[in-house]
Amino acid sequence: MSNRPRPAAEHPGYALRGRQGVIIEALGRAIVAGRYAEGDVLPREDDLCAEFGMSRTTVRGAMTVLAAKGLIEIRPKTGTKVRPRALWNVFDSDLLGWAHLEGEAGGMMDALIELRQIMEPAAARLAATRATIRELGPLSRAASALAVSIGDPVAYPEWDVAFHLAVYDASHNPLLARFGLLVADFMKIAFEIQQHGDQHEVDLADDAARHLAVSDAIARGDADAAAAAMLEVVLDGKNALAAAMSDADPRA
Numbered sequence: 001m002s003n004r005p006r007p008a009a010e011h012p013g014y015a016l017r018g019r020q021g022v023i024i025e026a027l028g029r030a031i032v033a034g035r036y037a038e039g040d041v042l043p044r045e046d047d048l049c050a051e052f053g054m055s056r057t058t059v060r061g062a063m064t065v066l067a068a069k070g071l072i073e074i075r076p077k078t079g080t081k082v083r084p085r086a087l088w089n090v091f092d093s094d095l096l097g098w099a100h101l102e103g104e105a106g107g108m109m110d111a112l113i114e115l116r117q118i119m120e121p122a123a124a125r126l127a128a129t130r131a132t133i134r135e136l137g138p139l140s141r142a143a144s145a146l147a148v149s150i151g152d153p154v155a156y157p158e159w160d161v162a163f164h165l166a167v168y169d170a171s172h173n174p175l176l177a178r179f180g181l182l183v184a185d186f187m188k189i190a191f192e193i194q195q196h197g198d199q200h201e202v203d204l205a206d207d208a209a210r211h212l213a214v215s216d217a218i219a220r221g222d223a224d225a226a227a228a229a230m231l232e233v234v235l236d237g238k239n240a241l242a243a244a245m246s247d248a249d250p251r252a
Contacts, residue, residue, distance in 0.1 A: 023052050023062035025098070031071050031082055032095060033102035041079040042072065069095065091178075093185035100189045106245075112186050113238050117231065119179060120164070124214055124230035127170035128223040135170035136219055142166055143208075143215035150204035157191040163211055167230070170218065190237065194244040207236060 030036050043051065048059045063080060066072045070089040074080050088095060090108070099105040131139070142163035149155040161184045168180030210233045217226035 019052075019054050020058050020062050020065070023048065023054065023059060024065050026052075027062070027066060028069070028071060028094065029098045029102055031066075032098040033104055036082045038082055038084050040082045042082070044079070071095075091182055093182050096182070096185055096189065100192075105189065109186065109189070109241070112183075113234075113241070116183060116186075116234050117238075119176065120167070120183070120234050121227035121231045123168050123171040123173070123176050123180070124218060124226040125223045126173060126176070127167050128218045128221050128226040130172040131170035131218055135166065139163065139166040139170060139215050139218060143212045146208040146211050147205075150208055156204060157188070160191075160211070161187050163215075167214065167218070187237075190241045194240060207233075210236060 027036075027042065036042060042048070045056060045059055048054075049056060052059070063072065063074055067074050068089075069092050070083060070087050072080050073083050090111075096105065096108055096112075099108050127135070127139075142159050145159040146156065146163065149159055164187065165180050165184055168177045168183070171177070210229060213229040214226055214233060217223075217229050
């Protein structure tokens with residue numbers, strides 16, 4: 001059996017592969033970065049075909065995906081326009097990834113941290129009252145793996161993500177489980193940022209102990225303790241991320 005956690009079975013974004021994926025990512029990043037502002041009309045279909053060297057079918061498929069993400073509105077007679085930011089599908093993890101790549105993720109990450117402070121303790125509380133043996137196994141395994149992976153900068157983040165997904169799964173709430181996938185992508189970006197910060201500021205032994213406290217509270221069915229322990233985990237991660245971002249950019 002592998003010592004690494006299994007990857008999530010699904011992804012809240014889209015598989016951006018192939019020729020269509022090139023257009024989706026290029027235009028998606030341009031919109032998220034503001035190179036196409038709210039209300040701007042995107043280039044005509046013929047122009048996009050020429051720019052990317054792709055067929056009408058490929059371009060139209062890419063536009064359909066961007067529309068599904070809430071980024072654009074397709075109007076046959078008036079052109080394809082960028083929608084207001086408030087109407088974007090902010091729970092689409094591709095948007096978070098593009099914002100990070102374009103240096104525009106600060107606001108989204110602040111909002112996600114705030115949302116995690118609300119959602120994750122609630123998920124842990126539900127898990128403490130609903131988790132079955134099937135869910136307690138992966139949760140306990142991830143918590144134990146964190147403790148033995150504190151010296152491994154590759155394995156530790158993987159087990160951290162697996163732990164949080166296990167908590168969401170144990171909540172038996174399908175919407176929370178879906179939100180957990182977005183949290184997983186957020187955590188991967190946060191770990192990437194921290195890798196460029198001052199790693200000596202992060203005490204992974206303490207972090208692993210806090211995760212174990214969440215797991216133990218869920219296993220014994222103590223909802224209040226599980227929620228309180230999970231809030232500590234989220235706040236600790238928030239502080240570590242803030243320190244790393246400040247270390248990378250004093251203006252952060």
